[in-house]
Amino acid sequence: MTQDQSPPPMIRMDGIHKAFGSNRVLRGMDLSISRGSSMVIIGGSGTGKSVALKSVLGLIKPDAGAIYVDGKPAGSGDRDAFLARFGMLFQGGALFDSLPVWKNVAFRLQRGALKRPADEARAIAIEKLRRVGLKSDVADRFPAELSGGMQKRVGLARAIAAEPEIIFFDEPTTGLDPIMSGVINDLIREIVVEMGATAMTITHDMSSVRAIADTVAMLHDGVIKWVGPVADLDQSGDPYLDQFIHGRAEGPIEAVR
Amino acid sequence: MSPLSLLARLGRLALGALAAVGRVALFAISTFTHMLRPPYYPREFALSLLQIGWLSLPVVGLTAVFTGGALALQIYAGGARFNAEAVVPQIVAIGMVRELGPVLVGLMIAARVTSSIAAEIATMKVTEQIDALVTLSTNPMQYLVAPRVLAALITVPLLVGIGDVIGIAGGYAVAVHNLDFNAAAYLKNTVDFLEPLDVISSLVKGAFFGVIAATMGCYYGMQSGRGAQGVGSATKSSVEAAAVLILAANFILTGVFFSL
Ligand SMILES: Nc1ncnc2c1ncn2[C@@H]1O[C@H](COP(=O)(O)OP(=O)(O)O)[C@@H](O)[C@H]1O
Ligand SMILES: [Mg+2]
Numbered sequence: 001m002t003q004d005q006s007p008p009p010m011i012r013m014d015g016i017h018k019a020f021g022s023n024r025v026l027r028g029m030d031l032s033i034s035r036g037s038s039m040v041i042i043g044g045s046g047t048g049k050s051v052a053l054k055s056v057l058g059l060i061k062p063d064a065g066a067i068y069v070d071g072k073p074a075g076s077g078d079r080d081a082f083l084a085r086f087g088m089l090f091q092g093g094a095l096f097d098s099l100p101v102w103k104n105v106a107f108r109l110q111r112g113a114l115k116r117p118a119d120e121a122r123a124i125a126i127e128k129l130r131r132v133g134l135k136s137d138v139a140d141r142f143p144a145e146l147s148g149g150m151q152k153r154v155g156l157a158r159a160i161a162a163e164p165e166i167i168f169f170d171e172p173t174t175g176l177d178p179i180m181s182g183v184i185n186d187l188i189r190e191i192v193v194e195m196g197a198t199a200m201t202i203t204h205d206m207s208s209v210r211a212i213a214d215t216v217a218m219l220h221d222g223v224i225k226w227v228g229p230v231a232d233l234d235q236s237g238d239p240y241l242d243q244f245i246h247g248r249a250e251g252p253i254e255a256v257r
Numbered sequence: 258m259s260p261l262s263l264l265a266r267l268g269r270l271a272l273g274a275l276a277a278v279g280r281v282a283l284f285a286i287s288t289f290t291h292m293l294r295p296p297y298y299p300r301e302f303a304l305s306l307l308q309i310g311w312l313s314l315p316v317v318g319l320t321a322v323f324t325g326g327a328l329a330l331q332i333y334a335g336g337a338r339f340n341a342e343a344v345v346p347q348i349v350a351i352g353m354v355r356e357l358g359p360v361l362v363g364l365m366i367a368a369r370v371t372s373s374i375a376a377e378i379a380t381m382k383v384t385e386q387i388d389a390l391v392t393l394s395t396n397p398m399q400y401l402v403a404p405r406v407l408a409a410l411i412t413v414p415l416l417v418g419i420g421d422v423i424g425i426a427g428g429y430a431v432a433v434h435n436l437d438f439n440a441a442a443y444l445k446n447t448v449d450f451l452e453p454l455d456v457i458s459s460l461v462k463g464a465f466f467g468v469i470a471a472t473m474g475c476y477y478g479m480q481s482g483r484g485a486q487g488v489g490s491a492t493k494s495s496v497e498a499a500a501v502l503i504l505a506a507n508f509i510l511t512g513v514f515f516s517l
Pocket of ligand 2: 170
């Protein structure tokens with residue numbers, strides 16, 4: 001068995017169940033992401049993709065199942081050290097509206113173990129803003145003064161500011177124009193290739209999927225219905241996946257959910 | 258409905274209420290333990306001092322001055338029924354310092370501070386800002402809750418003290434200008450009559466009410482449901498709970514100070 005010699009996956013989700021009241025969202029989700037690879041999760045709205053990401057971070061407590069990060073059960077050991085390995089772009093941006101943009105981006109660099117002098121933190125923030133296509137004059141504005149797409153990119157800059165090993169992107173290109181989506185796709189790809197980070201991205205945008213993914217997983221009915229290399233996307237023969245990637249109303253996935 | 262199912266329902270209600278009290282108590286305990294543990298957030302604390310203390314001064318001053326004035330008029334009119342008009346300075350002083358100062362300031366803080374804390378934290382919850390804080394290795398209990406509760410613990414007693422003084426000044430103004438009291442005698446009567454315990458009780462009540470007001474705002478904010486409706490209902494519940502708890506605590510503290 002070759003599998004026993006290979007290093008443990010960076011993230012392993014094992015039979016994750018999560019219900020909110022009678023709404024059974026995850027029903028035994030299994031997923032492995034190997035170190036330094038880029039996993040993209042696709043699936044209809046409300047299928048629990050965001051819930052899955054939040055479960056790994058411990059923001060949502062699964063009802064059953066186990067999650068391992070780097071071979072160790074998530075939630076064991078020091079929580080700050082655990083979280084310091086992650087960067088997360090939230091679906092809605094989740095910027096702190098009481099802080100100017102640069103302090104949002106530099107949040108992790110201004111307190112705790114990664115604390116740096118203010119001018120250095122600011123310089124890093126401005127450099128990260130530039131990487132997501134924002135000029136330095138947004139640094140002193142407040143999140144509420146920015147458009148939705150700009151907020152998204154500030155959130156992205158915040159997620160990568162401390163150069164984490166594992167980065168989660170929840171719909172990074174939703175609400176962006178096609179050119180900016182291209183910039184963000186390239187950036188995510190770059191982060192994985194250059195920084196060697198492990199990335200897990202949620203997206204509905206098939207061009208993003210092809211630009212970002214090493215591996216694609218499709219979440220449906222609370223389980224991973226299909227997982228495979230991005231090259232196999234078009235020849236999967238899986239009716240669910242085919243319907244999704246071609247955006248057909250007809251098929252096994254009900255349009256009314 | 259059978260007696261048994263009625264009993265079961267009552268039991269469930271009582272258990273539910275007890276559980277809620279338990280959750281609030283646990284939250285309050287957790288707030289205080291987080292207050293003592295680093296990291297501390299001086300900027301958040303300073304902003305809270307400004308928000309809760311300084312910016313509440315106008316509303317506290319207005320509340321106190323009108324109440325003190327009305328109190329003087331009432332006592333004068335009521336006292337006239339048995340020739341006791343002269344007690345206005347004493348009753349205004351004791352009424353303001355022991356009861357009305359702390360209670361009215363407490364309720365105004367519930368209206369102003371509890372509601373804004375609850376709405377702010379609930380909005381942060383709904384827009385995933387709380388999740389983002391946690392992800393950035395920052396404990397919301399330390400970053401959001403502890404500075405606000407500590408600021409209220411420190412500033413609300415001061416606000417109550419200021420409210421007491423302004424309330425007495427309101428009574429004094431009405432008594433001297435409208436009711437022909439002698440200014441110097443009024444002040445002397447006030448000062449001679451008040452005892453240290455009156456003032457101490459007033460400030461201690463302020464400290465309790467401040468903690469109640471800020472804690473309820475934070476608690477309901479952190480518990481908020483989803484969406485705009487969640488924020489609205491968190492805000493409403495926080496003000497209701499703070500006001501009722503402040504009045505209940507006032508009753509208990511009055512008992513502790515003055516009838517034991
Ligand atoms: N905190 C929560 N409380 C209750 N229900 C939730 C919560 N978070 C998510 N849900 C529900 O779980 C389902 C999946 O949500 P989500 O993971 O956000 O979907 P998506 O796949 O679009 O990211 C939805 O039906 C949503 O209403
Ligand atoms: Mg989502």
